[in-house]
Structures are given as C-alpha cells and as structure tokens.
Amino acid sequence: MKEILWDIPDIGEEEKNAVIDAISNNNIGANGPNIKKLENEINLKFGVKHTVAVCNGTMALIAGLMALKEYLGKEIKIAVPSFSFIASANACSLVGEAILIDCDLKTWNINKSNLPDNIDAIMPVDVGGLPVDYDDILSLGLPVIADSAEAAGGKYKNSYIGSQADIHCFSLHRAKIITSGEGGLITTNNTELYDIISSIINHGYKKDRKPWEYKHNRLGMNCRMTDIAAAIARVQLKKLDFYVNERKKKADIYKKNLPKSVIFQEINENSSHPYFFFGILIKKDIDEICQKALNEKIYFKTWAPAHKQGHFYGKMGKFPNTDLISSSLLLLPIHNKISENEILQVCEFLDKNL
Ligand SMILES: Cc1ncc(COP(=O)(O)O)c(C=O)c1O
Structure with a gap:
C-alpha cells in the first residue's frame, strides 16, 4: 500500500x-x-x-x-x-x-x-x-x-x-x-x-x-x-491561488466524507481559509489513532500547546479550551500533491476507526 x-x-x-x-x-x-x-x-x-x-x-x-x-x-x-x-x-x-x-x-x-x-x-x-x-x-x-x-x-x-x-x-x-x-x-x-x-x-x-x-x-x-x-x-x-483553490476543494472532500462525529474548525464570516492544515476534533484517543494510521502508512499529526511543553510548562494560567482542542485534534494530510483518492482512503480509515 x-x-x-x-x-x-x-x-x-x-x-x-x-x-x-x-x-x-x-x-x-x-x-x-x-x-x-x-x-x-x-x-x-x-x-x-x-x-x-x-x-x-x-x-x-x-x-x-x-x-x-x-x-x-x-x-x-x-x-x-x-x-x-x-x-x-x-x-x-x-x-x-x-x-x-x-x-x-x-x-x-x-x-x-x-x-x-x-x-x-x-x-x-x-x-x-x-x-x-x-x-x-x-x-x-x-x-x-x-x-x-x-x-x-x-x-x-x-x-x-x-x-x-x-x-x-x-x-x-x-x-x-x-x-x-x-x-x-x-x-x-x-x-x-x-x-x-x-x-x-x-x-x-x-x-x-x-x-x-x-x-x-x-x-x-x-x-x-x-x-x-x-x-x-x-x-x-x-501558483499560490491555484494551491489554495485546490486545498479548498480537498477540504470539501474531507468535510463531505468524514464520519459525522468529527468536529471541524469553524470559519468566522470575514475569513477565507487557505487550509495549510485540515484539523478535526475526535472523541477517540489521538495517539492510538495516529499509531493505527501509521500501521496503514497514513500519516497524521497532533499539536501540543506551549503551556504543556518544557520551557513554558506549568508556568502560567489555565487554558481549558486549548486543553480540550489539543487533546482531541488530528491534523489530516492536505498537501499540494495529495489526490482525491488518497483523501477518500483517509476518510475510509477514519470511518472504520472512529
Ligand atoms: C504557526 C507557526 N509559527 C511559526 C512557524 C515557524 O516557521 P519556520 O518553520 O519557517 O521557522 C511555523 C512553521 O513551522 C508555524 O506553523
């Protein structure tokens, strides 16, 4: 594969x-x-x-x-x-x-x-x-x-x-x-x-x-x-406009084909998203899903916030929204070369595993 x-x-x-x-x-x-x-x-x-x-x-x-x-x-x-x-x-x-x-x-x-x-x-x-x-x-x-x-x-x-x-x-x-x-x-x-x-x-x-x-x-x-x-x-x-238009189409394919349980980043009305990343919030354990995906040669990423990392760890404040998002966020592949078929494979994997 x-x-x-x-x-x-x-x-x-x-x-x-x-x-x-x-x-x-x-x-x-x-x-x-x-x-x-x-x-x-x-x-x-x-x-x-x-x-x-x-x-x-x-x-x-x-x-x-x-x-x-x-x-x-x-x-x-x-x-x-x-x-x-x-x-x-x-x-x-x-x-x-x-x-x-x-x-x-x-x-x-x-x-x-x-x-x-x-x-x-x-x-x-x-x-x-x-x-x-x-x-x-x-x-x-x-x-x-x-x-x-x-x-x-x-x-x-x-x-x-x-x-x-x-x-x-x-x-x-x-x-x-x-x-x-x-x-x-x-x-x-x-x-x-x-x-x-x-x-x-x-x-x-x-x-x-x-x-x-x-x-x-x-x-x-x-x-x-x-x-x-x-x-x-x-x-x-x-090629910037071409890439952004293609990424918008790819994001739409994800939105149409991902399981209904996932949550998308909400876009405020004045902003147009160029989709550097396409993130979803899921209810399952993100590390487990990333490992399962890797076994099938699909690469996801996750994002740990600054307040949970070395230099900033424990130094300041409470970040309830950041904690909630970062603990359930999966970043899906959406690069300039990914095909519709590959996106559908990612959706199929998530459909089976979420
Ligand atoms: C939000 C954000 N800030 C800063 C950077 C740093 O950029 P660079 O990797 O080019 O140093 C990146 C990218 O890596 C980023 O995603």
Missing part, C-alpha cells in the same frame, strides 16, 4: 530552472536580484507597502518582535496563544515576556475576549492558516504582530493576509502552502518598522552606509534569505 504522507512540496521543472539560473549567475547568497523581485511581488500580491524576505518563519517572528520593541522604546509583554506551533511563544519569550492565552473553542483562534490587561502587544496566530478576526483584535488599539506563518493565500474581508496587522510574519518552510525550502517573509505598511526590520535582519547595518563601510546602528542578526530560496519562492508564489 502506498504511503499517504502528511506533507509533500510541489517542486517541479520551473523551480529547478529558477535555481539553476540563480546558481549559473553566481547568485548563491543574498546578493542576487531574486530577493528584491520576490519582495516586490509579495507587496503587489498581498497589497502591502513593504516586504522583507528572511531565512525562515521563526526568524521573521524574532526580527519583527525586536523591531516592534525598538519602535515602542520599551520592554514588551506580548499576549500569544498557547495553541500554536511552539515558535510563536518561543519568539515572544526570546524578545520580551510571553503572556500565554487561551483560544476560542470554535475557531481555535484568539479573540478580544481572550486578552488580559497589562500587555504591550498582541501576537495573534492564524491557526492552520485561518485568519483571525483582525477587526476584533485591532479594536483594542494595541500593536499587533501576527504570526501568519501558515496563512499565505488566506484572506480577511477579501484581502490577502499581510496588510491587516502592524506586522505579519510568514513561513516558507517545505510543508507550507508555498515554500522556498526554508524561508520567511515579514510584511508591514509602516515604513519606520520596515527600516528597523531591514537593518535587524542584516547585522543592524546603518541604512545609508557607504558600500565599503561596516557600520551598525543597533543589535542585529543575519536572517537573510538566499537568492536560491527567493528564486524558488517566486515560482511558488505564481
């Missing part, structure tokens, strides 16, 4: 040729033309003023938070959902103080009612790609840096995600809807933040330094994307 993997990137001839082209022109570092071109193409596609391409989504979050901290001119406490991939909470803890918060039982995202007092900024996460209700979050008037790592191609009120919050951070990891192998993007409409971010991701360089100078304005890192990665990302970006 053929394996049904959780993630397979869709890399073809066009990506290969773009890489060969970059290498043939000696553009193996962050020196080539593809990076600027990618940033401009993202600006146009996502309807945002500035994009900074970086080496991965985690560094996008860290650099974005460092820039926000400098912009606000103080130490920052950031509200961040426990229910996310660990990078969201880690980034907040590395740059400021992470205040873990619970999520909504239906959308699995955070909303205004989850937020405590005494925070300086909010990091909402578009969980699985589903955009949070940005109007609701922004109505508090606090700075918002969104972890949109999974949300490329998602829309809020018919606009692509990327321009709603003060800063959005995306991942182009190999499992994501579009990929550059490893890679990330930071988008913002705020030119001051853009200038700070551009400097932080490149050793804190002074903006208007002369080409022969090594002059640095602030603490910085090397989070630069390579031209090779940008070349791949540019090809993938052209």
Whole structure:
C-alpha cells in the first residue's frame, strides 16, 4: 500500500530552472536580484507597502518582535496563544515576556475576549492558516504582530493576509502552502518598522552606509534569505491561488466524507481559509489513532500547546479550551500533491476507526 504522507512540496521543472539560473549567475547568497523581485511581488500580491524576505518563519517572528520593541522604546509583554506551533511563544519569550492565552473553542483562534490587561502587544496566530478576526483584535488599539506563518493565500474581508496587522510574519518552510525550502517573509505598511526590520535582519547595518563601510546602528542578526530560496519562492508564489483553490476543494472532500462525529474548525464570516492544515476534533484517543494510521502508512499529526511543553510548562494560567482542542485534534494530510483518492482512503480509515 502506498504511503499517504502528511506533507509533500510541489517542486517541479520551473523551480529547478529558477535555481539553476540563480546558481549559473553566481547568485548563491543574498546578493542576487531574486530577493528584491520576490519582495516586490509579495507587496503587489498581498497589497502591502513593504516586504522583507528572511531565512525562515521563526526568524521573521524574532526580527519583527525586536523591531516592534525598538519602535515602542520599551520592554514588551506580548499576549500569544498557547495553541500554536511552539515558535510563536518561543519568539515572544526570546524578545520580551510571553503572556500565554487561551483560544476560542470554535475557531481555535484568539479573540478580544481572550486578552488580559497589562500587555504591550498582541501576537495573534492564524491557526492552520485561518485568519483571525483582525477587526476584533485591532479594536483594542494595541500593536499587533501576527504570526501568519501558515496563512499565505488566506484572506480577511477579501484581502490577502499581510496588510491587516502592524506586522505579519510568514513561513516558507517545505510543508507550507508555498515554500522556498526554508524561508520567511515579514510584511508591514509602516515604513519606520520596515527600516528597523531591514537593518535587524542584516547585522543592524546603518541604512545609508557607504558600500565599503561596516557600520551598525543597533543589535542585529543575519536572517537573510538566499537568492536560491527567493528564486524558488517566486515560482511558488505564481501558483499560490491555484494551491489554495485546490486545498479548498480537498477540504470539501474531507468535510463531505468524514464520519459525522468529527468536529471541524469553524470559519468566522470575514475569513477565507487557505487550509495549510485540515484539523478535526475526535472523541477517540489521538495517539492510538495516529499509531493505527501509521500501521496503514497514513500519516497524521497532533499539536501540543506551549503551556504543556518544557520551557513554558506549568508556568502560567489555565487554558481549558486549548486543553480540550489539543487533546482531541488530528491534523489530516492536505498537501499540494495529495489526490482525491488518497483523501477518500483517509476518510475510509477514519470511518472504520472512529
Ligand atoms: C504557526 C507557526 N509559527 C511559526 C512557524 C515557524 O516557521 P519556520 O518553520 O519557517 O521557522 C511555523 C512553521 O513551522 C508555524 O506553523
């Protein structure tokens, strides 16, 4: 029986040729033309003023938070959902103080009612790609840096995600809807933040330094994307709408064919889900089901929230919704290459075993 993997990137001839082209022109570092071109193409596609391409989504979050901290001119406490991939909470803890918060039982995202007092900024996460209700979050008037790592191609009120919050951070990891192998993007409409971010991701360089100078304005890192990665990302970006439309059809096949007992992530009315992941809540033991599926070469994933993991374990608060969701959540395969037949096989497996 053929394996049904959780993630397979869709890399073809066009990506290969773009890489060969970059290498043939000696553009193996962050020196080539593809990076600027990618940033401009993202600006146009996502309807945002500035994009900074970086080496991965985690560094996008860290650099974005460092820039926000400098912009606000103080130490920052950031509200961040426990229910996310660990990078969201880690980034907040590395740059400021992470205040873990619970999520909504239906959308699995955070909303205004989850937020405590005494925070300086909010990091909402578009969980699985589903955009949070940005109007609701922004109505508090606090700075918002969104972890949109999974949300490329998602829309809020018919606009692509990327321009709603003060800063959005995306991942182009190999499992994501579009990929550059490893890679990330930071988008913002705020030119001051853009200038700070551009400097932080490149050793804190002074903006208007002369080409022969090594002059640095602030603490910085090397989070630069390579031209090779940008070349791949540019090809993938052209396919973003196609991938998202296909993923929506695949999600519909799941919704029609899964047993009636499973619970789906509820989509708020202003958000369009690009389906980075397709999650279901089940009543059976999730580890047992994952092991049974693995025996049949079907790969599922589960998500442990931050407050149940090493660094954050037991440190703060109660998270009843997060506990309920994460203890019954199965993430089903929904990558760009999965066929209808494979999805039906997954449904058949779950029909037999739930
Ligand atoms: C919600 C979320 N945040 C952050 C990241 C980190 O991105 P990366 O793996 O590109 O560092 C990911 C993806 O892995 C993610 O899913």
